[in-house]
Amino acid sequence: MKKLLSFLCLVVVAFVSVFATGCGKQFDNTKPVDKKDIKVGLICLHNESSTYDKNFIDSMKRALANLGISEDQLEVVTGVPEGQDCYDTAVLLAKTCNVIFADSFGHEDYMIQAAKKYPNVNFSHATGTKAHTEKLDNYSNAFAAIYEGRYLAGIAAGMKLNEMILSGKITASQAVIGYVGAFPYAEVKSGYTSFYLGARSVCPTATMKVRFTSSWYDYDKEKAACEALIKDGCVLISQHADSYGAPVACEQAGVPNVTYNGTTISECPNTYVVSSKIDWAPYYEYAIGQTLKGEKIATDWVGTIETGSVKLDALGTNAAAGTQAAIDAAKAKLQNGKLHVFDTSTFTVKGAHLTEYQADIDDDGTFTPDTNVIADGYFHESEYRSAPAFDLDIDGIELINE
Amino acid sequence: MKEKTEKLRTPLFTISKRTDFSFKRGLLIRAIMISASLLVALIISLIIIKKPVGQILSALFRGAFLMPDKLLLDTCLLLGFGIAVVPAFRMKYWNMGANGQVLVSALSSVVLMFYLGEWGSRSGLNNVLLILLMFASSIISSVIWAVIPAIFKAKFGTNETLFTLMMNYIAIALVSYINFVMTKGTKESVGIVNSLHHTGWFPTLFGNDYMFSIVIIVLMTLFVTFYMTKTKHGFEAIVCGDSIKTAKYVGMNTNKITIRTLILSGILTGIIGFLYASAINHTVTEATGGLGFTAVLLSWLSNFNPLVMALVCFFLAFLTNGTSKVSSQFRLGSNDLSNVIIGLIFFSILVSEFFIRYKIRFNKRIKRQEVSE
Numbered sequence: 073m074k075k076l077l078s079f080l081c082l083v084v085v086a087f088v089s090v091f092a093t094g095c096g097k098q099f100d101n102t103k104p105v106d107k108k109d110i111k112v113g114l115i116c117l118h119n120e121s122s123t124y125d126k127n128f129i130d131s132m133k134r135a136l137a138n139l140g141i142s143e144d145q146l147e148v149v150t151g152v153p154e155g156q157d158c159y160d161t162a163v164l165l166a167k168t169c170n171v172i173f174a175d176s177f178g179h180e181d182y183m184i185q186a187a188k189k190y191p192n193v194n195f196s197h198a199t200g201t202k203a204h205t206e207k208l209d210n211y212s213n214a215f216a217a218i219y220e221g222r223y224l225a226g227i228a229a230g231m232k233l234n235e236m237i238l239s240g241k242i243t244a245s246q247a248v249i250g251y252v253g254a255f256p257y258a259e260v261k262s263g264y265t266s267f268y269l270g271a272r273s274v275c276p277t278a279t280m281k282v283r284f285t286s287s288w289y290d291y292d293k294e295k296a297a298c299e300a301l302i303k304d305g306c307v308l309i310s311q312h313a314d315s316y317g318a319p320v321a322c323e324q325a326g327v328p329n330v331t332y333n334g335t336t337i338s339e340c341p342n343t344y345v346v347s348s349k350i351d352w353a354p355y356y357e358y359a360i361g362q363t364l365k366g367e368k369i370a371t372d373w374v375g376t377i378e379t380g381s382v383k384l385d386a387l388g389t390n391a392a393a394g395t396q397a398a399i400d401a402a403k404a405k406l407q408n409g410k411l412h413v414f415d416t417s418t419f420t421v422k423g424a425h426l427t428e429y430q431a432d433i434d435d436d437g438t439f440t441p442d443t444n445v446i447a448d449g450y451f452h453e454s455e456y457r458s459a460p461a462f463d464l465d466i467d468g469i470e471l472i473n474e
Numbered sequence: 475m476k477e478k479t480e481k482l483r484t485p486l487f488t489i490s491k492r493t494d495f496s497f498k499r500g501l502l503i504r505a506i507m508i509s510a511s512l513l514v515a516l517i518i519s520l521i522i523i524k525k526p527v528g529q530i531l532s533a534l535f536r537g538a539f540l541m542p543d544k545l546l547l548d549t550c551l552l553l554g555f556g557i558a559v560v561p562a563f564r565m566k567y568w569n570m571g572a573n574g575q576v577l578v579s580a581l582s583s584v585v586l587m588f589y590l591g592e593w594g595s596r597s598g599l600n601n602v603l604l605i606l607l608m609f610a611s612s613i614i615s616s617v618i619w620a621v622i623p624a625i626f627k628a629k630f631g632t633n634e635t636l637f638t639l640m641m642n643y644i645a646i647a648l649v650s651y652i653n654f655v656m657t658k659g660t661k662e663s664v665g666i667v668n669s670l671h672h673t674g675w676f677p678t679l680f681g682n683d684y685m686f687s688i689v690i691i692v693l694m695t696l697f698v699t700f701y702m703t704k705t706k707h708g709f710e711a712i713v714c715g716d717s718i719k720t721a722k723y724v725g726m727n728t729n730k731i732t733i734r735t736l737i738l739s740g741i742l743t744g745i746i747g748f749l750y751a752s753a754i755n756h757t758v759t760e761a762t763g764g765l766g767f768t769a770v771l772l773s774w775l776s777n778f779n780p781l782v783m784a785l786v787c788f789f790l791a792f793l794t795n796g797t798s799k800v801s802s803q804f805r806l807g808s809n810d811l812s813n814v815i816i817g818l819i820f821f822s823i824l825v826s827e828f829f830i831r832y833k834i835r836f837n838k839r840i841k842r843q844e845v846s847e
Contacts, residue, residue, distance in 0.1 A: 119808030129807065149802040151809040154663060155762065156755045160544050164799070167540055181666035181757070257660060432660065439658045463660075 099170050099192045101210055104366040112136070112146045112360060113165035115158060115183075117176035119150040122289055123333045124314040128175040128198070128352055135356035139364075154178025162186035166193045171363040173198065173356070177259075187211040194363050198352065199259070201435040201459045203371045214355050215458035216375035219266035220406050221348035221382040222332075223413045226270020227402055228346040228387065228395045229308055229330045233275040235392035242307055244277040250306030251282045252297045254313045256471070258431075260284075262453060262460035263312045266413045267330070268469055273418070274398060280469045281306055291315040302327050304472075308345075319344070328390055335385040344388035346395075354379045372458040377407060414451035419466040426451075431461040484837045492833040500830045504823070511822035515815040522811060523804045530800060537799020538792045547684040547754070548791035549784070550691040551746070555769030556776070556783050557691075557698045558742035561735045563770075564702060564778060566715040567627070569736070570770065571620065571638030572743055574645035576763030579616035579747025581649050583608040584758040587667045587674035587751065588656050594673040604674050609748050616744030617737055619645065624736035628729035646760050653759070666756045676753035687749045694742060699780045701738070711735045775823060793819065 099105075114132050116125040129148055136146060147169065152161050158174065159182035165172045166186060171194040174183050180200040187195040187210050195211045197203070203213035233247040249271060253260040268280045283301055285293040294317025298309055302325050310330040311318040316339060322329035323340035331347040355375055362369045375381020387395055405411035416426050430441035433456045445452050445461060453462050465471065519530055538545055555572050562569040586608045587594075594604035623637040656664045668674055679685035702708040710731050714721045721728050750762050772790065776782035797812035 119810075121808070143805065146805060147802045148805045148807065149798070150807060153759070153761045155757070155759050160541065164537075164541055164544075177661075178663050178665070178759075181669060185666065185669070255662065439656075439660055 100366075101170065101192050101194050101363065102366050105170055105364055107139070107141055107364065110141060110145060110171070110360070110364060111169040112141070113162075113169035113172040114146065114148045115152050115161055115165070115172065115174040115179060116148065116150045117152060117154065117179070118289065122314050123316075124288070125150065125175060127333055127349065128173075131352035132173070132356050135353040135360065138353070138357055139360060141360070152176075152179070154182075156182065158182035159185050162195065163189065166190040169193065171196065171360060171369075173359070175199075184208070184211055194359070194369055196359050196369055198355075199459055201433075201457055204457050205434050205436060207371075209368055212359070212369045212371050212373065213458045214359070214373040214375070215454060215460070216350040216352075216355075216381040217377070217454050218348065218350050218382055219262050219413050219453055219460065219462070220377060221350075221384060222263050222266040223270035223273075223406070224384055224399050224402060225310070225330050225332075225346050225348040226267040226272075227274055227398050228391055229267070229310065229328075230271035230274035230278060231392040231395045231398055232308055232328050232345055232390075233271065233278055236307060237275070237277075246305065246307065247275055247278045248304075248306045249278060249280040250298065250301030250304070250309045251280055252294050252301065252309065252311035252313055252318045253282050253284050254288045255286060256284055258463040259460045260312050261464070262462035263332075264310070265419075265462060265464070265466055265469065267310055268466075269413060269418055270402075272468065273402070278468075281472055282469060283472045285313055287313070289314040291317040294318050295321045298322060299325070335388075337386075337388055341389070343390060345391050346387050347385040349383055349385065350375065351381055351383050354381050374454045374458045377403060412450035414453055414462060416446060416449055416451065419468075421464050421466055423467065426464075429464065431456075431463065433457055433461055487834050487836045489832050489834055491831065494833075495830055503830055504826050507822040507826040508819065511818045515818050518814065518818075519800065519811060522806070523800070525804060530804075533800045533803045534796035537803075538796040540799075541795075543682050543684045543688075545788075545791055545795055546688055548795065549788045550688045552765055552769050552772060552787040552790060553695060553780075553784055554691040554742075554746045555763075555765050556773035556787065557695050557780065558739055558746065559770055559773055560698055560778050560780075561702065561708070561711055562739045563773065564708075564715050565711040565732065565735050567624070567732060567735065568635045569620070569623075569638050569739060570635055570767070571623065571641045572739075572769065573763045573766035574638070574642035575616045575619045575740060575743035576747040576750065576766065577642075577645040577649055577758070577760075578619045579612035579744040580751040580755070580758045580762050581645075581652055581747075582611040582615040583674075583748050583751035584664070584667055584756075585652060585656070586611055587756075588664060591668045591671075591673045595668070595671045601673055605676065605752060608674060608752055612748035612751065613741055613744035616747055617740030620736045620740030620743065621733060624733050628732050642766075649758055649760055649762070663759050664757055668756070674752060675756060676749070684754065687753045690745065690749060694745060695780050695784070698742070702778075707731075707734065771820070775827060790816070 116128060118125045120126045120129060132146065133143060136143060147165060149161050152158050154176060158179045162172055162183055163186050174197050177199045180197050180202055183195050183197045184202060184206055187208050191210055193210060196214060198214050200213040203211055229249060236242045237244050237247060249268065251264045253264055264282055271278045281301055281304060283297040285297050287293055294311065294313050294315050298318040298321035301309060308328045309318055309322050312332055319329050319331055319336040319340045322343045327343060328345050329340060329343045330345045333349050335347045337344045355373060359369045402411060426446055428444050429446045431443055431445045432439060432441045433443040443456055445456060451462055453460060520527060523530055559569055559572050590604055594601045619641060623634050623641060626632040626637060627634045653663050676686055679689065710726055714728055714731050718728055751758060755762060772786050773783055776786050793816055797815050798809060801809050801812050
């Protein structure tokens with residue numbers, strides 16, 4: 073007992089003395105830094121075996137190569153859960169890095185905490201929602217207008233459905249799309265709705281069924297949900313979840329698949345149609361560039377088709393004829409502002425066209441809607457904040473297990 | 475002739491408990507085994523990272539000591555979990571439910587913090603009341619979670635290992651459901667609760683977020699050591715563990731002792747859960763309290779000796795933080811190397827414990843004739 077007590081006292085004294093001395097050098101994010109001296113930190117939820125995190129890590133490496141910064145100046149922390157570990161990781165990185173990025177939605181609160189503690193280090197959080205209400209100089213959010221990419225991928229899906237109808241494989245009323253989603257949150261809803269609107273813009277009889285897996289990464293659940301949709305009469309599948317579950321189920325059943333976050337052409341050569349994805353490299357180049365110059369990173373940064381953030385991979389051999397031309401035409405219209413993905417004249421909610429809608433833009437902990445986002449005939453996605461806010465259930469989409 | 479050559483069936487080897495090892499020799503064997511596994515770990519790291527050994531070691535130590543408070547907190551949390559299962563384990567009641575107990579207690583605190591946050595922020599007194607309320611509800615919910623399997627064991631003789639394991643799964647599902655309710659179905663987790671006005675947050679000590687938790691867990695450790703070695707209740711629990719029949723013979727009410735000991739275990743995990751909610755995480759996710767199983771292993775390996783336990787916990791926390799830094803600094807793309815190293819070390823500890831505690835005797839094949847002589 074006495075031994076234990078004295079040992080514990082010793083440990084406590086040792087640590088308190090370490091606190092007193094302190095450590096780590098101080099940066100100043102308002103002053104320029106040299107390319108040779110900058111250190112970049114990246115916090116990832118999973119590791120490279122997840123397509124989601126791999127996309128971030130690869131984008132970061134490309135961005136550094138473009139900027140002429142050595143990879144040795146990058147630290148990548150993987151497997152950081154959305155909890156206190158993220159705060160600890162961010163603080164640890166803040167002792168050596170000038171700018172720190174995190175890739176998962178749930179990291180946000182902890183990044184903000186760390187940003188408040190280290191005001192001289194830049195913190196940037198992808199997919200987050202709170203930067204515009206926190207108003208910190210060293211904390212920012214970023215996302216991409218991926219709904220535009222989804223819309224274009226939806227056109228490829230619609231073209232495929234038309235091909236099937238023309239060849240007599242299905243009737244026009246059988247043009248049912250299946251969608252495997254992770255959670256019924258805005259990010260997923262915005263994704264499948266834009267995809268569906270894209271498909272319907274070329275195949276007016278298309279309808280959609282959505283199944284949720286309640287997980288961002290679960291191969292078995294995603295595969296099972298996909299199989300259930302196919303059994304339910306879906307003739308084309310897309311998904312918003314991070315495993316190969318749905319594409320593989322499609323390949324086995326011979327059902328066309330529009331994928332996300334990267335091509336599956338090598339794994340599923342017979343059923344792959346097209347893939348939309350976010351390329352984070354342009355954002356990383358921008359944010360690291362601002363840090364190099366000692367300037368503030370934009371509070372809400374939205375990547376677009378022009379910035380090279382929203383991308384479509386090459387079409388699969390399975391895609392219908394004329395798909396590329398249709399996509400290019402729509403892309404041009406999106407870019408010159410003649411076309412809006414969430415044009416309220418193209419969809420109805422409970423039979424009615426919307427003229428206004430209150431979305432929960434300000435994430436103040438109450439989880440209640442606060443801002444009207446419909447004006448000039450369309451839903452202003454990713455304008456009031458970078459992260460998606462479209463959470464409407466439009467007609468034509470059936471949610472199966474909610 | 476045939477009978478002569480027929481072999482008698484004997485087991486290939488027998489395992490028996492050994493008592494012939496001196497303390498020093500045991501220590502030496504442990505030290506050799508751990509150093510050997512560390513060496514193997516270093517060689518593996520060198521092969522994978524392909525950088526000078528000095529760089530790797532410096533990353534390891536930097537990772538561990540760059541945030542000394544984190545290192546100390548990790549040590550203390552492991553120790554806290556380990557200490558919380560000690561009373562039940564000494565009774566040979568295999569409580570695997572420390573995870574679940576901590577989860578429900580953190581959950582109850584977070585729910586109060588979330589729904590009464592606005593009320594608590596109105597005045598200092600309200601805030602203090604809220605913290606007390608959270609503390610009480612943490613303890614109560616954790617005790618309930620710990621005592622349910624104990625009552626079933628005492629009354630119906632159910633298996634506590636399976637029962638407590640299943641209670642963990644219920645707790646996990648409950649946490650994700652309540653998170654769903656609090657966020658009105660818009661998110662997986664409620665996030666940091668009251669991050670603006672810090673209502674329901676435990677005060678910091680010496681300006682450090684983690685210090686209070688560390689001090690409380692150290693006090694908890696001292697208390698449990700005292701309880702197990704100096705009090706009648708602790709002694710009764712140990713007697714029940716050594717021989718339930720002896721305990722009954724001398725007139726102990728074993729059911730009562732089981733339930734009483736589990737109430738204590740519930741209180742201890744309740745304190746940890748409260749610390750998670752109010753002082754450390756300020757939120758609750760399914761990952762909260764994930765240290766339970768590691769802690770069971772640690773406390774078992776340390777023979778329930780708190781001093782040894784503290785040392786082992788520190789060593790493990792050092793390795794976890796250090797190797798994680800190695801993985802990130804050299805961009806290995808995953809934490810797998812860290813897990814390999816920790817697994818190696820655990821394995822070597824388990825093996826050396828086995829050979830220190832038990833003796834293996836290989837049996838000679840004996841011919842029947844020799845036996846009859």
